[in-house]
Amino acid sequence: MSETPNLDRTDRRILEALQRDARLPMRELASIAGAAPSTCSERVRRLESRGVITGFHTAVDLGALGRSVEAMVFTQVRPLSRDLIDQFHSDALAMPEVMAVFVLAGGDDFLLHVGVRDVAALHSFLVDNLSSRREVVQFRSSIVYGHGRKEALEDLTESSR
The missing domain is CATH 3.30.70.920 (Lrp/AsnC effector binding domain/regulation of amino acid metabolism (RAM) domain)
Structure with missing residues (x-):
């Protein structure tokens, strides 16, 4: 991304939680973000469409x-x-x-x-x-x-x- 995205507190909480564990169930992610699961799901989709979230990865040994x-x-x-x-x-x-x-x-x-x-x-x-x-x-x-x-x-x- 060429410009700094405009992220609110909920978006930042979602990003931080997903970076720590991309396999979080939506209910748990919503609880961390302080939003309803449907709202959280929509925000994740929006972060992906804006190019802020570019993928989900697995760490391997x-x-x-x-x-x-x-x-x-x-x-x-x-x-x-x-x-x-x-x-x-x-x-x-x-x-x-x-x-x-x-x-x-x-x-x-x-x-x-x-x-x-x-x-x-x-x-x-x-x-x-x-x-x-x-x-x-x-x-x-x-x-x-x-x-x-x-x-x-x-x-x-x-x-x-």
């Missing part, structure tokens, strides 16, 4: 999926053009090892969040999937030892008041 090694791979591509950026972005997302792609400004053009079985699989990914690509002129990787994620983002418009 990567180790349980055989991806116990995570890495961040900083990548430079050339010749830099919108078409090449769009194509590499699409191609990277299609790689099974890649979990997220960030397009960057500065020295690196992309940051790939990769999850693989082990260090040997990471090496294979780097050699087979990146260094073999003509447009990739440089990459460097950092293994992730751990990371955290906020359960719920704050509404900056509310916190700045």
